Amino acid sequence: MEEKLTVKVEDIKAGADEMVCPVQRALYYIEEFLKGPMCGRCFPCSFGTYEAKLRLHGIIQGEGKGDDVDALIRISENMSVSSFCRKGKETARYLKEYLDTGVFQVHIKGICPDAECMKYIRYKIIPDKCTNCGVCKTVCEEHAVSGQERKVRFQTGYPPFEIREDKCNCCGQCMPVCPTGAIVVTEKTTGRVITGKEQEVLV
Ligand code: SF4
Ligand code: SF4
Ligand code: SF4
Structure with missing residues (x-):
């Protein structure tokens, strides 16, 4: 056969x-x-x-x-x-x-150590590093990024940008375009940063 x-x-x-x-x-x-x-x-x-x-x-x-x-x-x-x-x-x-x-x-136990299984990770913006430039929002095809561009934060009361977990498909397009390295990948269960310029616990 x-x-x-x-x-x-x-x-x-x-x-x-x-x-x-x-x-x-x-x-x-x-x-x-x-x-x-x-x-x-x-x-x-x-x-x-x-x-x-x-x-x-x-x-x-x-x-x-x-x-x-x-x-x-x-x-x-x-x-x-x-x-x-x-x-x-x-x-x-x-x-x-x-x-x-x-x-x-x-x-x-809820962790993909290599950050390759999308159900185990989360893309997140570190608030203190976000300058509200809006670049990440322009590349996100899922409309998962929310925030007001070109506003001076805190002085004008505009919060930093955020990624909506319910819309984000973890495609990763936003991370390399962020000029300040504010976008990181974290473990969903612990909040630990596993990819990005920051190495800190976000919980
Ligand atoms: S081991 Fe797999 S590939 Fe080999 S005969 Fe059995 S079913 Fe077919
Ligand atoms: S690209 Fe970076 S700095 Fe610009 S709005 Fe997005 S997270 Fe903030
Ligand atoms: S990882 Fe992809 S879907 Fe999620 S916020 Fe970034 S660009 Fe949008």
Whole structure:
């Protein structure tokens, strides 16, 4: 029987490893594996990778549960022992490699250490550094930035600009254009600054 696609698992792995966060890498790998090399001839691989996809997707969406990591370890072990072919066994090895980084458990606690999972981060403006120039507002396609341009703050009573969390999609367009480095990325759960010119706790 002809394979659905001739993509090699090694090539998928190389593509996945262009990302930083191991959870993102694992989801990318599993999704691409399901699209192509996975042929469905054996249960440990076909059911295992499908369940892995659901669990990884949940973690990335900020809905990870306590048993997700154990389930992913079980899937990887089952596939390693019982997969019919090398593709399944290699997939098990890659999944184990990602799991061994330990950051899956950190995600379950609400933190993406690499700031790549958007559900775990927040873009924020440091009030004291904002000069109300308005540049960030002009580049934000989501209309997530609010504030009055070109007003002298405090003297005229205009507050610094703000990013509305409910509208921000974490695209990151605003951060590089801010002339004062007032825009930072913070951990949603702790408020700790993880990317930006400021290194301080904002809570
Ligand atoms: S392990 Fe091999 S044979 Fe089994 S479903 Fe995966 S790709 Fe197909
Ligand atoms: S670009 Fe920076 S300084 Fe200008 S309004 Fe936005 S946050 Fe404030
Ligand atoms: S990260 Fe993107 S969506 Fe969010 S405020 Fe900045 S430009 Fe707008």
